[in-house]
Amino acid sequence: MIRAYSVEDVRAAESAAMEGLADGELMQRAATGLAGVARARLEERDSDAVVVLAGSGDNGGDALYAGALLAEAGHPVVVVLVGSRAHEAALAAARDAGAIVLEWRDGAAPGEVRTALGEADLILDGVTGIGGRPGLPDHLAALPDLVSDDAYVIAVDLPSGADPAGLVASDAVYADETVTFGLTKPVHLMPPTEPATGLLTVVDIGVPEPSSPAVERLTYEDVARLWPVPTPTDDKYSRGVLGVVAGGEQYTGAPVMNVTAAVTAGVGMVRYVGPRRPTDLLRSLVPECVFGEGRVQAWAIGSGLDAENADDDQLRVVREALESDLPVLLDAGGLDLLEESRSAPTLLTPHAGELLRLARRLELGDLPDDAVRRAPVEIARRVADHLDVTVLLKGAVTAVVPPSSAGLPVRTQSDAPAWLATAGSGDVLAGLAGALLASGLSPLDAGSVAALVHGVAADDANPGGPVRAMDVAHQLGRTVARLLRR
Ligand SMILES: NC(=O)C1=CN([C@@H]2O[C@H](COP(=O)(O)OP(=O)(O)OC[C@H]3O[C@@H](n4cnc5c(N)ncnc54)[C@H](OP(=O)(O)O)[C@@H]3O)[C@@H](O)[C@H]2O)[C@@H](O)CC1
Numbered sequence: 001m002i003r004a005y006s007v008e009d010v011r012a013a014e015s016a017a018m019e020g021l022a023d024g025e026l027m028q029r030a031a032t033g034l035a036g037v038a039r040a041r042l043e044e045r046d047s048d049a050v051v052v053l054a055g056s057g058d059n060g061g062d063a064l065y066a067g068a069l070l071a072e073a074g075h076p077v078v079v080v081l082v083g084s085r086a087h088e089a090a091l092a093a094a095r096d097a098g099a100i101v102l103e104w105r106d107g108a109a110p111g112e113v114r115t116a117l118g119e120a121d122l123i124l125d126g127v128t129g130i131g132g133r134p135g136l137p138d139h140l141a142a143l144p145d146l147v148s149d150d151a152y153v154i155a156v157d158l159p160s161g162a163d164p165a166g167l168v169a170s171d172a173v174y175a176d177e178t179v180t181f182g183l184t185k186p187v188h189l190m191p192p193t194e195p196a197t198g199l200l201t202v203v204d205i206g207v208p209e210p211s212s213p214a215v216e217r218l219t220y221e222d223v224a225r226l227w228p229v230p231t232p233t234d235d236k237y238s239r240g241v242l243g244v245v246a247g248g249e250q251y252t253g254a255p256v257m258n259v260t261a262a263v264t265a266g267v268g269m270v271r272y273v274g275p276r277r278p279t280d281l282l283r284s285l286v287p288e289c290v291f292g293e294g295r296v297q298a299w300a301i302g303s304g305l306d307a308e309n310a311d312d313d314q315l316r317v318v319r320e321a322l323e324s325d326l327p328v329l330l331d332a333g334g335l336d337l338l339e340e341s342r343s344a345p346t347l348l349t350p351h352a353g354e355l356l357r358l359a360r361r362l363e364l365g366d367l368p369d370d371a372v373r374r375a376p377v378e379i380a381r382r383v384a385d386h387l388d389v390t391v392l393l394k395g396a397v398t399a400v401v402p403p404s405s406a407g408l409p410v411r412t413q414s415d416a417p418a419w420l421a422t423a424g425s426g427d428v429l430a431g432l433a434g435a436l437l438a439s440g441l442s443p444l445d446a447g448s449v450a451a452l453v454h455g456v457a458a459d460d461a462n463p464g465g466p467v468r469a470m471d472v473a474h475q476l477g478r479t480v481a482r483l484l485r486r
């Protein structure tokens, strides 16, 4: 498990670590680790010229001390001061080591700054760290255009401009690599900010780990720990039966994808409830599936289901499922059918558009069109709290957000290639997560394990190339086996 800690907890842990250490010792450790990574990258790329962007705070201090170490090691280093102040001792160290110091505190970039940025092989981005407000100052808006495409950008602690809490989207430096100190922070793992982080390298500076993470990420080892592996005493019923209510006369593909995914992921059994056409299709495409109502351990409801024109039998079964004490997953059209909290475990799996529609239907505050893009986890949290459900918000970084009452951290997963952004892949995820709910996993575990396995299966199905949703569904069993064997 990878764990990230809130800025307040990081600051408290850093203060605890500083007790008994000489003044500035932690910053020296940070700068030494940062300079070590920077030197390794310069060497790997057979390159030399360094630009240090230094802001007003201690993040700028880290970058300046690292710049001093790189200058001492013989690299040409140009420091560009971009904030209203600079860390004085660190700036003096950089000067003493031979760095050239330029200023770009406002307005357009001076010519010599443009030249330095254009010629840099490696840039240390030390504009802001965990003390930064989201967004870059206006005068730095032109920064990306001034940096050569060939330059390797290392963000110091976090990409400048990115929200340290990872809650809101903003302008930020997009780094090739982020070197963070001691502890991973939410910015590195959350949907709106992780894409700016690049490769994440954690340098140990001796900061103790706080007790409660704000964000967690499952690793392959966690899948091996959480996956419901059958024992010799199991039978198909004890392993879990998933009921699927999906599709209709119009939308016949979604149930095929749901059911194929659940069956391939190894659920005990799947029962499908739906009208004639999808039923006939499933009979020929997924012969393992059984049809009609019966006892189940969990429901997956809503993929390809048009709530307005749904079959009466389907709507009745959905009503009964929602009133039952069984775990329910609601996807796509099923999201329109939940009116109030349930007492049983409930997992919603919207994409951004569906989350916005749901939050608006529930009247959860002022919600402009870009509300979910700007603050995805906050909107998911509003829905989770209002309905007392777990919300899995799909995207390049998928967030699984439990209700605040559970007192659990958010889980985020980013295991999928962008090729997975293809019609039907969400239906595969719903079938997979439903299968895990039926086998007894909590909504948080089922959602996060499913997101990880779904993403890895997409890559396994055709490494480095396009995938169709059905290929992801067919790949699930082999991917699970590979992750369990590790
Ligand atoms: N504590 C420790 O033991 C250790 C800490 N360490 C390091 O310290 C970092 C935290 O340092 P920090 O607290 O000084 O905050 P930091 O992120 O540098 O920025 C603060 C200043 O930036 C400015 N500013 C704000 N927003 C801005 C924006 N959007 N765009 C531009 N400027 C902006 C604002 O100044 P203002 O603009 O208001 O004058 C504010 O005062 C941490 O990330 C890690 O790198 C390591 O050395 C390990 C040990």
Ligand SMILES: Nc1ncnc2c1ncn2[C@@H]1O[C@H](COP(=O)(O)OP(=O)(O)O)[C@@H](O)[C@H]1O
Residues within 6 Å of the ligand: 350, 351, 394, 395, 396, 397, 398, 416, 417, 418, 419, 420, 421, 422, 423, 424, 425, 426, 427, 428, 429, 454
């Ligand atoms: N850029 C991306 N990179 C990786 N995965 C993505 C990306 N965009 C979407 N996905 C994943 O693809 C799936 C799409 O689901 P969804 O939008 O519900 O599709 P559908 O409704 O067609 O089945 C989700 O699992 C989502 O996490």
